[in-house]
Amino acid sequence: MALDTAPKGWRSFARYSMLTIVALFILFPVYTTVIAALKPGNKVLDNPLLPNAFTLDVLKNAWTEGRLGRYLMNTTVVALIITSVQLMTSIASAYAFSFLKFPLKRLVFGIFLSTLLVPLEVTLVINRRTIDSLGWLNSFQGLTVPFIATAFGTFLLRQVFMQIPPDLREAAQMDGLGHWGFMKEVAIPLVRPTLGALGLFSFLASWNQYLWPSLITTEDDMNTVQTGLRHLASSDLDKPNLIMAGTIIAAVPILIVLVVFQKQLVRGLTAGAVKG
Amino acid sequence: MAIKTRRLRDIPLAFAMLGPSLLVLLTFVLYPLGKAVWLGQQTCDVQGKNCKSVGWGQYTNVIKSDQFQHALWVTVKFALITVPIGLALGVGLAVLADKQLRGMRFFRTIFSSTIATSVAVASLMWLFLLQPSIGVLANLGWLHDIFPVIKEPGLLKDSGTALWSVGISSIWANLGFTFILVTAGLQSVPKEMHESAYVDGAGGWMRFTNITLPLISPTLLFTTVVLTSRAFQAYGEMDLLTNGGPIPQDSTTTVTYLIYGSSSIIKNNDGLQAAVAVLLFVILLALSALQFRGFGKRVHYGS
Numbered sequence: 001m002a003l004d005t006a007p008k009g010w011r012s013f014a015r016y017s018m019l020t021i022v023a024l025f026i027l028f029p030v031y032t033t034v035i036a037a038l039k040p041g042n043k044v045l046d047n048p049l050l051p052n053a054f055t056l057d058v059l060k061n062a063w064t065e066g067r068l069g070r071y072l073m074n075t076t077v078v079a080l081i082i083t084s085v086q087l088m089t090s091i092a093s094a095y096a097f098s099f100l101k102f103p104l105k106r107l108v109f110g111i112f113l114s115t116l117l118v119p120l121e122v123t124l125v126i127n128r129r130t131i132d133s134l135g136w137l138n139s140f141q142g143l144t145v146p147f148i149a150t151a152f153g154t155f156l157l158r159q160v161f162m163q164i165p166p167d168l169r170e171a172a173q174m175d176g177l178g179h180w181g182f183m184k185e186v187a188i189p190l191v192r193p194t195l196g197a198l199g200l201f202s203f204l205a206s207w208n209q210y211l212w213p214s215l216i217t218t219e220d221d222m223n224t225v226q227t228g229l230r231h232l233a234s235s236d237l238d239k240p241n242l243i244m245a246g247t248i249i250a251a252v253p254i255l256i257v258l259v260v261f262q263k264q265l266v267r268g269l270t271a272g273a274v275k276g
Numbered sequence: 277m278a279i280k281t282r283r284l285r286d287i288p289l290a291f292a293m294l295g296p297s298l299l300v301l302l303t304f305v306l307y308p309l310g311k312a313v314w315l316g317q318q319t320c321d322v323q324g325k326n327c328k329s330v331g332w333g334q335y336t337n338v339i340k341s342d343q344f345q346h347a348l349w350v351t352v353k354f355a356l357i358t359v360p361i362g363l364a365l366g367v368g369l370a371v372l373a374d375k376q377l378r379g380m381r382f383f384r385t386i387f388s389s390t391i392a393t394s395v396a397v398a399s400l401m402w403l404f405l406l407q408p409s410i411g412v413l414a415n416l417g418w419l420h421d422i423f424p425v426i427k428e429p430g431l432l433k434d435s436g437t438a439l440w441s442v443g444i445s446s447i448w449a450n451l452g453f454t455f456i457l458v459t460a461g462l463q464s465v466p467k468e469m470h471e472s473a474y475v476d477g478a479g480g481w482m483r484f485t486n487i488t489l490p491l492i493s494p495t496l497l498f499t500t501v502v503l504t505s506r507a508f509q510a511y512g513e514m515d516l517l518t519n520g521g522p523i524p525q526d527s528t529t530t531v532t533y534l535i536y537g538s539s540s541i542i543k544n545n546d547g548l549q550a551a552v553a554v555l556l557f558v559i560l561l562a563l564s565a566l567q568f569r570g571f572g573k574r575v576h577y578g579s
Contacts, residue, residue, distance in 0.1 A: 126308030149300035
């Protein structure tokens with residue numbers, strides 16, 4: 001290391017010590033959560049910093065009695081529906097904006113653009129009323145339909161589609177390749193990496209939604225993991241180990257998804273942040 | 277003529293491809309915005325039905341009300357707590373981990389890990405730490421002997437510490453996100469610049485303030501904007517940790533909590549909720565315009 005001034009051994013030792021201390025601080029809430037979830041009820045508050053007892057019953061309880069199994073299934077359905085439909089609508093609208101000629105294109109594009117300025121929190125007062133009047137409270141339609149289209153995804157994909165030279169589209173047309181064929185053979189293969197990042201982000205966003213499901217869900221059967229945890233915390237506050245077990249069960253699937261899709265995550269996150 | 281027919285020939289296909297998106301965006305983004313503006317000058321019964329106009333003065337009444345001003349002030353304080361501290365910690369962690377040393381991947385994974393927590397997961401982890409009867413800290417005898425507030429009334433129930441406690445939970449939950457962004461920013465700083473500055477005799481701190489910070493300023497701006505808008509829209513933390521309380525000070529009732537919170541004073545008044553939501557929209561718009569104008573000039577985008 002050309003830049004080190006102090007002896008190398010000391011510098012690394014100081015850095016490793018700092019890294020370790022910081023890592024312990026960050027992991028502290030996770031540590032207390034895990035050991036609580038693995039203790040039987042009577043031991044939880046004895047010595048909250050030490051794993052002085054061990055049982056897997058609480059995790060099992062959280063899954064069945066605490067209904068985390070049910071909540072996870074609901075959330076998976078919701079997140080998969082939103083993600084897959086969002087990808088389809090984004091591809092379709094991005095394709096239309098990039099390769100089709102139609103009147104009022106700029107106006108329609110402007111409408112898409114303007115929706116990016118409206119934060120979710122502003123619309124939900126009215127959306128709750130809309131969903132209520134459609135009879136969609138406590139339903140998968142209510143949890144998914146408001147989110148199945150996204151201007152953000154449309155723009156992201158359009159950005160990539162615009163890199164395709166217009167000549168290529170025309171040449172394809174001469175060869176008798178229609179829009180459907182062009183989309184399948186040229187456009188979609190080109191945006192596949194972008195689709196990966198977009199899909200991951202919409203999956204995470206819909207999995208983590210909190211405010212919206214809490215506004216339109218009153219039946220326990222329709223709780224997602226997030227609102228289910230809220231339900232668990234309010235009805236079983238006297239069983240902290242059960243709540244912590246539920247918290248772990250809720251966190252593990254996302255942890256796995258993030259480990260598997262690490263690359264897409266970092267690429268997607270940094271796309272907007274680093275100009276390079 | 278040929279061009280004209282091509283223009284028209286695509287219409288059915290364009291309609292089919294854009295229709296679904298357009299329908300959803302109009303129904304669930306633009307219509308609710310317009311409708312909220314209208315509902316903001318109405319008053320409804322507790323079921324949210326039979327709304328009738330009471331005049332646009334309702335907006336000024338909301339702006340003048342103690343509840344709204346208090347919630348706005350709490351929101352601003354929450355942002356002032358979480359954004360600078362969260363950003364500073366994220367930069368500190370990223371700089372600490374920005375070295376090619378053995379085992380660094382391991383530390384980076386830990387520092388990024390909180391990105392896997394949803395607001396409910398993170399909040400409940402912190403609830404278990406901070407809660408005054410079942411919480412970890414309250415059950416450590418030596419700790420609450422030194423800081424009695426941990427047990428009586430509890431960090432989340434004392435009006436002086438509640439907002440900070442929620443803030444710490446929120447900073448922790450966002451730390452992984454900030455760390456990943458800043459780390460990527462640091463990796464885009466060319467090594468040669470550091471080396472030539474080092475040859476010129478610039479010390480570590482000088483290199484950090486004169487080279488690293490200006491070069492990662494686009495990243496810092498982006499992170500600041502995202503963290504600020506998250507702070508202004510934070511809801512789950514308050515819902516799970518404090519319910520907007522402690523009462524009567526409502527120390528953690530932010531604007532978003534005022535609109536949607538289950539113990540908010542306007543929870544049964546759709547008209548007032550809509551009015552506050554519209555005001556939140558205006559505030560967020562003004563805020564992002566301000567951030568990009570104010571900091572945008574000082575941001576170094578290279579050439």
